[in-house]
Amino acid sequence: GIPNHFIAQVAPNQMHIRRVEIIPLEVVVRNRAAGSLCRQTGLPLGLELNPPLVEFYLKNDALGDPLLTGDRLRLLQIATxxxxxQITQMALAVNTHLSRFFAECGITLVDFKLEFGRSQRGEILLADEISPDSCRLWNQEETDPEKRILDKDRFRQDLGAIEEAYALVMQRVLAHSIP
Incomplete structure (x- = not known):
């Protein structure tokens, strides 16, 4: 029920999508404190955030993808x-669905990044992938803070076993159907 750019899967590695103009924002939804949120605020790793936190970052590698406030969003005229x-509401709706789905897979959705775009008619559409590269995922069956990591943090923290972690996510996801 989330408006998005996907039309059809036409081959295992190909899909048809609606053309959108990407809004230069990375929208991050956080369910637990991790990563830059811990580094910048001193919050303890894994602290549950209730309600989830929605953050906006300028999609600009040269500037280091800075965090934007509401006033900066208005100043830059990135979005009304x-x-x-609307983006916040859509991101939280995605979070509700993904959190429930991953929980059924024995995985905690710590946080994730989304991107949105505008269709030719001006509609806001979800226009991004969901993968262990764009999510922070923890194995609920593992208590060790390093062993539980099933996402790109395995690479960032030089923990190894990246392929095994991604394969475990895929195995669990394929064992469940998305409602």
Whole structure:
């Protein structure tokens, strides 16, 4: 039920999508404290965030993808207040579905990144992938803080076993059907 750019899967590695103009924002939804949130605030790793935190970052590698406030979003005219509210609502709806789905797979969805775009008619559409490269995922069956990591943090933290972690995510996801 989330408006998105996907039309059809036409081959195992190909899909048809609607053309969108990508809004230069990375939208991060956080369910638990991790990564830059811990480094920048001193919050303990794994602290549950209730309600989830939605953050906006300028999609600009040269500037280091800086965190944006509401006033900076308005100053840069990246999106209107109404679009920001719609994106926030859509991101939280995605979070509700993904959190429930991953929990059924024995995985905690710590946080994830989304991107949105505008269709030719001006609709805001989800226009991004969901993968262990764009999510922070923890194995609920593992208590060791390093062994539980099933995402790109295995690479970032030089923990090894990246392929095995991604394969475990895929195995669990394929064992469940998305409602």
């Amino acid at each position: 207040d109404e679009e920001v509210a």
